[in-house]
Ligand SMILES: O=C(O)CCC(=O)C(=O)O
């Protein structure tokens with residue numbers, strides 16, 4: 001499932017992140033790409049284990065964990081440390097698929113990939129995240145504080161930035177529900193269940209739908 005969620009970060013969080021990024025040390029992004037993705041990855045990212053990384057990471061994790069739509073759509077089990085990237089004019093990330101398994105010491109499967117846009121879409125040209133979907137390519141260039149989540153199984157790329165600078169936060173999530181199809185079924189059922197509750201309260205229909213939702217989750221969850 002491809003989903004865009006607006007206002008994941010508050011204006012205060014965005015301001016803090018932007019300030020920290022303006023003083024951060026950036027290094028070549030190739031260091032965290034798979035061997036073939038390295039050939040097409042041309043960007044910068046905040047040095048791992050550098051001073052602001054812990055704080056920046058915590059802000060993004062908190063924002064994700066308090067977001068009900070993210071929780072419903074992704075059902076996170078493990079979230080990989082966030083990468084903060086910067087694309088200057090001429091930089092891009094060519095077509096690739098994200099590594100299936102990430103992390104040497106405690107490996108996780110990547111089920112869901114996430115791009116959180118950190119600066120205004122009008123402040124740079126190019127830099128769209130283009131994802132190959134079953135109905136063709138879809139381009140995303142969202143406002144600061146908004147994010148797109150997409151299956152890690154998709155081929156995708158970041159188009160060259162031609163003017164200005166693009167900042168983004170990237171992470172990958174292992175879901176407690178491995179299958180994207182099952183996650184989408186649960187998301188739809190949960191959405192209907194909540195809409196029904198808002199309209200009619202706790203009806204017998206709501207109860208049965210809640211039972212079905214809970215039991216499918218029980219059947220499919222790996223916790
Ligand atoms: O910056 C983005 O929107 C996506 C970056 C990406 O594809 C990656 O880091 O694997």
Ligand SMILES: [Fe+2]
Pocket residue numbers: 096097098113156
């Ligand atoms: Fe990627």
